[in-house]
Amino acid sequence: MSGVEQLLALLEDTALLLQKAQTNLKKCPKQRLTKGYVEARLQSIEEYWNTFKEAHNSLVRTVPKEKKSEISYFVNEDFFVFEDLYLCIKADLKDLLINANKSPAYGTSLEVANNANEQLKLPKILLPTFSGSYEDWPSYRDMFQSLVHNNSALGDVQKLYYLKSSLTGEAENILKHVQITQANYEQSWNLLNKRFGNKKMMVNSILKRLFNQKKMSSQNYKLIKNLLDTTTECLNSLKNINIITDSWDPLIIFLVVQKLDPESHKDWEEYVQNDTDKLPSWEQLQQFLQLKFRTLELLSPSTSKERSFHIATPAVQFKPCPKCQLEHALCHCKEFISLTPQQKNEFVRSNNICFNCLCSGHMVSKCRLRVSCKVCQRRHHSLLHQSMAVVKPSNIESHFNQVEDEIDEEQQEQHLEEQMAPAE
Incomplete structure (x- = not known):
């Protein structure tokens, strides 16, 4: 990811924090709006805004004036939008701080202890x-x-x-x-x-949440934990409205296991294979899922940095496709994919796009994305593999074999860039 993309991602994340802060402030119950709470919110908002301003200033210095028209962040004047959001939140918090210093009409919370137990300093119940x-x-x-x-x-x-x-x-x-x-x-x-x-509506709402959980495609401790917690919450909610679920174990187990990824599903079958004479219980599945997500959590995050191959390039937000101007990466552009190999190569060269990641703003020798062609494992995008025929009419593998005998890996990349990229 380039420096510009990192700054845009930071701006987007910080903007989401500001929007979330405004939403939480609106949802916050009035009795919770004490002086300490409002002051803490003010400090948090100031930190968010300082981060946003620093990222904005860095982006302004990084992006040339002629390139700003290509980035929707500048086109839509997002800085002023979120500056207004910040000022509105700050003004609301300052008004609340003034009110918090005054005596509320009916108090801000309910006292638990009565006058007889005044010496017992129990916390207030919100x-x-x-x-x-x-x-x-x-x-x-x-x-x-x-x-x-x-x-x-x-x-x-x-x-x-x-x-x-x-x-x-x-x-x-x-x-x-x-x-x-x-x-x-x-x-x-x-x-x-x-x-x-309405009891019928409550049951429908709980069952909808229970049955509509998403299926996992791979092992992930957060997803497994969420599956376990959501299922347990739904069953407890049903019991709270007098819906008996004690005999639901086979149904719940089938439902939950179908939401697991293939590897976790296999592990579960091995976990209960010794009990072939009786059906497993929901309690057994709960224990298995707890063991599974705790194990995965201890092993996460992975520090592996093995070289990967081009499969897909994540779309860059705020930056349109250089070919069709839609919001997606160049490697996902149907117009670009439909070009001949020579046309793809020429388009990448003429638009100063990296031959490795298909992003603009840098050359292949300075590309930080640790990916390579899935066909020949060299430092160019898989979509451009056939375009390498312009280097030499003969077989491309023999061309690289000859290069390997003469230069090391770093020189190979420089040589490849000289062959494919325009002279700077």
Whole structure:
């Protein structure tokens, strides 16, 4: 990956952090917006923005003026878009900081200890939040009822305040225009119960999440852990709404095993092959998956740096294809692939594109991508292999055999570049 591509990737990642920070701030319950929390958020936003500005300045210095029109980051003026996002978040946080220094109308949290146990300094319990997910409703409902709904010390005005402040997303929109008055609390609580307390909808939501898990193509400890955790959560959610799943083991095992990659599937069959007289249990599969992802986690990440061959070049974001101007890498361009070998070679040469990775901005001798032709294993892209016939009409392998007798590996690459690339 070139320096420009690395800077664009850093800008994109930092921009996502800013957007995520804005989303989290909107979802954050009001009772959590204490002075310490807001100050920590402000510091985090400043760090994100400093990183973004440094990457932007480096990109401006790196990319020549005439090349900026080819990069959508400059064309769309993304810097000013995210500068405005940063200023909006910072302004909101400063307003919240001012409010946090004042006494809130009803307090920022619920006290657990009563006056008789004042000497026992128990932590405050924050209200749960609910976004509108059917499977999360039972847990939220029970917690809210315990802390607020059944609390005789609170009036209906306070209960409705706590109710509205603990909602986000779809659930928040339902009560968005409801005024905080004593008469509106019971009606609002019953409305939420009727909307999200539908048992059929809860079961459908949980089963959809259980059955729609993605199949793994290769062993990965994160994917295995996620498969185990999601399946366990779904089964627990079903039990919480009185759906008996004790006899579901064969079904759950079949479902989960089908989501495993072939190698993990094989390991599972070997793991239970001694118990041929009885069916394995879900508990056995849980133990196997825990052992598997912990083992893979200990072995990750791989430090292998073996040379690979050209299979696919990842698409570069913010940078259109030099051939058709669409958002994909040159090696994925149908127009480029349809060219004759000589036309491909000429296009790469005339557009100052690297013969090895098919990216612009550097020559093959300075390409950092550790890949090679999957046909002859030399330092040029596999799509350009036949184009090497322009070096000599005779067989290309004999040409390289002759070169190997005269120069070492580094000189071979320089020689190949001189043959294929234009004179600088």
